[in-house]
Amino acid sequence: MPQRVSTPAPSSASVPPSPPLPAVAGRSGGSSAPTAADLLDFVRRTAADTELIDSLPLDPEGRTWVRLDGPGGSEAWLIGWAPGTGTGWHDHAESYGAFTTARGTLKENSLAVRLPASGWKTLELADGVDRERRLTAGRARAFGQHHVHEVLNESRETHAVSVHAYYPPLPLLRRFSRSGAVLRLEQVERPEDWQ
Structure with a gap:
């Protein structure tokens, strides 16, 4: 029998609490992790770099990606999406992040609920947890852990x-x-699986 998840997550419009700002020009303090706002700023600035965006090889049938140097030790990617491609349902575990569309339009379907970190294989989702947004070129969003x-x-x-x-x-x-309201854990991937 699936576990039922019904606790709503914080509004997707809000940026979750994050660590202090890293030390960069104009900021005081020691070196620390980037905030969600720092990641959002990074993806926006990077997407505005037309030379970099133009350099990404595009596959006519699949996704392509290039790893980038993100701020403050973050992981960053430039991703090309062939027509009709997508990621499938997934989460990023303990990582928070941000993304923006540099070209075209992407659709994001998300769940406004925090899933248990472990100990389950199948969950039944409550009504009202689905969210949808379209990110046209220049639109960005930040998201929290899980x-x-x-x-x-x-x-x-x-x-x-x-x-x-x-x-x-x-x-x-x-x-x-x-499948409908049932979410099933299918696979756990580690960094070596997509490097």
């Missing part, structure tokens, strides 16, 4: 390109399948 979502390029003709950053660097990725 954020469950899928990202899709629903265009049938146009590639999309996006920039993503996570802190701490992704320790793992949990992949899920979904």
Whole structure:
């Protein structure tokens, strides 16, 4: 019998609490982790770099990606999305992050609920936990730890390109399948699986 998840998560419009700002020009204090706002600023600035965006090789049938140097030791990626491609349902474990669309339009389906970190294989989701947003070029969003979502390029003709950053660097990725209100843990990937 699936466990039932019904506790709503904080509003997706809010940025979760995050560590102090890192030491950079104009800031005082020692070196520390980037905040969600720092990651959001990074993905926006990177997406505005048209030379970098143009340099990403695009595959006509699949996603392509290049690892970037993120701020304060974060993990960052430039990702190309062929028409009709997507990530499937997943989370980023203990990492918080941000992403923006540099070209095209991406759709994000997410769950406004915090899932248990471990100890389950199947969950029944309560009504009202689904969220949907479209991120056209220049639109960005930040998210907290254990954020469950899928990202899709629903265009049938146009590639999309996006920039993503996570802190701490992704320790793992949990992949899920979904059938109606039932979410099932299918796979746990480690960094060596996508390097």
